[in-house]
Amino acid sequence: MRLNTPRWWYVRDSSHARLTRTLLKPLGWAWAGVTARRIARAAPVDPGCAVISVGNLTVGGSGKTPVAREILRLLRAAGVEAQGLSRGYGGRLEGPVRVDPTAHTAADVGDEPLMLAQGAPVWIARDRIAGARAAVHGGARTLVLDDGHQNPALKKTVSLVVVDGETRGDEWPFGDGSVFPSGPMREPLKAGLARADAVVVMLPTDVETADPELLETFGALPVFVARLTPEGPPPTGPQVGFAGIAKPWKVERSLKAAGCDLVDFVPFPDHAAYGADTLAFLADRAAVYEAGLVTTEKDWVRLTPEQRAGVSAWPVVARFEDQAGFTAFLNKRIQSAR
Known part of the structure; x- marks a missing residue:
């Protein structure tokens, strides 16, 4: 069963949220301990090519998959044979298998690998080592590892952590720093940043700059700002929106900010x-408002071809503010590791 991301993880001024977090903290301490031991005891394997890990410190909703997609695009545009590697969460296939967008469905390989495979070769594998070896055998010279920060199986050339830089009202991106299930953290902030080579702060187009207090959190780590940018305008006319992502409320905000006539919005659990x-x-809900249906690209790929006919996809992509600087950073790290 998939659950919605709790809003109380991110809310500062709520007595109910504080009480719930307090009661769940012992479970969070246990989770953090298991993660720390697993990482400390690992012996990472060199797959024979550069590995760029794109991960996050929180449970979903940071924008890591759009960042991985953009890195693949940048590397391949520069002539690098970069390929993606994902666990294939939500798919039935264990892999290693190369994703075929014309044959596989999200039920086979997961929605995020299916999205990534629109622009680059992508492999899924529950066993990351086996997946990396299959990709190298298939011609990969650089691997972009989607959601790999807490997975120590592979030796990483560059470790990037993607952080949601959007804060509104009484929200804050790491909650109170508690580890799941008490908060959104996969591991303590300090431990996660200690293994990172750089931070990517994701901002929507309608937020001008990142919060200076947030940027101070990362100390001396290089920070690159990327923005989730719509590839086009939302559909015209009244729309009922829906989304099954980690933070569906952000889709609702973004659609409204883009000028969509959003008459209703229905949230679902991530990967629903x-x-x-x-x-x-x-x-039926759309018929009540005489409206169309609109959703994210990630949700759209989970629909059947028949279902897609009645739903508009609203794709967004990640773009770095300093694309040249970010590319130079990656190239320097890759070259120095050879």
Whole structure:
């Protein structure tokens, strides 16, 4: 069963949120201990090529997959045979297998690998070592590892952590620093940053600059700002939006900021599967408002071809503010590791 991301993880001024976090802290300490031991005891394997790890410090919702997609695009545009590697969360195949967007579905390989495979060769594998070896055998000279920061199986050339830099009202990106399930952290902030080579702060187009207090958190680590940018305007006319991502409320905000006439919005859990009953419910909701249906690209790829016919996708991409500086940073790290 998939659950919605709790809003109380990110809320400062709420007595209910503080009480809930306090009660769950012992479980968070246990989770952090298991993660720390697993990483400390690992013996990372060199797959025979550069590995760029794109991960995060929180449970979902930072924008790491769009960043991985953009890194693949930049490297391949520069003539580097870069390929993606993902666990394939949500898919039934264990791999190693190269994702075929024309044959595989999200139920086979997961929604995020299916998105990544639109622009570059991508492999999925529960066993990251086996997946990396298959990719290298398949011609990869650089691997972009999606969601790999807490996975110590491979020797990493560059470790990037992606941070959601959008804060509104009483929200803050790391909660109170508590580890899951007491908060959104996968591990303590200090431990996660200690293994990072750089931080990518994700901002929406309508937020001018990152919070200076947030930037101070990263100390001397290089920080690169990237923005989630719509590839085009949202569909015209009244729309009922829906999204099954870690922070669906951000999609609602972004659609409104882009000028969408959003008359209603329905959130679902991250990686939610959309059955016939769910789509019928959404279609009925849209009919009430005489509206269309709009969702994210990640949600759209989880729909069947028949379901897609009645839903508009609103894709967004990550773009670095200092693309030249970021590319130079990657190249320097890769060259120095050879």
